[in-house]
Amino acid sequence: AQTVTQSQPEMSVQEAETVTLSCTYDTSESDYYLFWYKQPPSRQMILVIRQEAYKQQNATENRFSVNFQKAAKSFSLKISDSQLGDAAMYFCAYRSPTSGTYKYIFGTGTRLKVLA
Amino acid sequence: EPEVTQTPSHQVTQMGQEVILRCVPISNHLYFYWYRQILGQKVEFLVSFYNNEISEKSEIFDDQFSVERPDGSNFTLKIRSTKLEDSAMYFCASNPMGLNYNEQFFGPGTRLTVL
Numbered sequence: 001a002q003t004v005t006q007s008q009p010e011m012s013v014q015e016a017e018t019v020t021l022s023c024t025y026d027t028s029e030s031d032y033y034l035f036w037y038k039q040p041p042s043r044q045m046i047l048v049i050r051q052e053a054y055k056q057q058n059a060t061e062n063r064f065s066v067n068f069q070k071a072a073k074s075f076s077l078k079i080s081d082s083q084l085g086d087a088a089m090y091f092c093a094y095r096s097p098t099s100g101t102y103k104y105i106f107g108t109g110t111r112l113k114v115l116a
Numbered sequence: 117e118p119e120v121t122q123t124p125s126h127q128v129t130q131m132g133q134e135v136i137l138r139c140v141p142i143s144n145h146l147y148f149y150w151y152r153q154i155l156g157q158k159v160e161f162l163v164s165f166y167n168n169e170i171s172e173k174s175e176i177f178d179d180q181f182s183v184e185r186p187d188g189s190n191f192t193l194k195i196r197s198t199k200l201e202d203s204a205m206y207f208c209a210s211n212p213m214g215l216n217y218n219e220q221f222f223g224p225g226t227r228l229t230v231l
Binding site: 102 | 119218224
């Protein structure tokens with residue numbers, strides 16, 4: 001069975017600085033999808049960035065980028081020029097291509113604090 | 117922009133009582149999900165629902181749980197006889213069908229407290 005691990009329960013970053021949130025996963029599949037979701041306090045989870053495992057190029061969305069290391073089964077999220085609005089819980093998620101229901105397997109989350 | 121909504125935001129109940137958590141998925145979506153997160157633990161998959169039937173369920177989703185889409189818009193999770201360990205955040209999610217639509221859209225969650 002696939003598992004997702006986020007080893008950093010909490011991280012802090014100074015406003016305008018860069019922070020990296022780590023995520024590792026375990027799978028025997030060769031093709032899959034990985035996601036980072038952001039959950040602000042009392043708000044729904046929203047997609048930050050996605051990565052298809054068959055793509056070698058790391059995904060980028062504005063200030064958010066990933067470092068996808070397939071062999072190491074690592075999928076870290078880098079937030080550049082951190083803003084106060086980036087403060088939230090961040091969840092890493094895995095989706096198997098063989099799951100006909102497209103269910104997600106989540107990590108435990110990392111709480112990001114942004115310091116002014 | 118369309119959003120998944122959930123009601124109530126917080127539900128407090130006594131052990132042994134039945135609760136119904138409600139979700140309104142995005143209208144043109146076809147797959148629906150319930151996940152839960154016990155405080156400080158990971159978000160766990162409970163059940164997926166497609167074409168008016170359960171398509172997959174986890175080992176957590178035992179006979180105490182049921183799901184229903186009673187009227188084509190609401191998607192409900194019922195817990196028949198709540199236990200203390202059912203206290204958690206419950207998230208509803210939906211996504212359109214198709215391999216290109218691999219993103220799930222989540223609701224804000226319902227915090228269930230069982231006393």
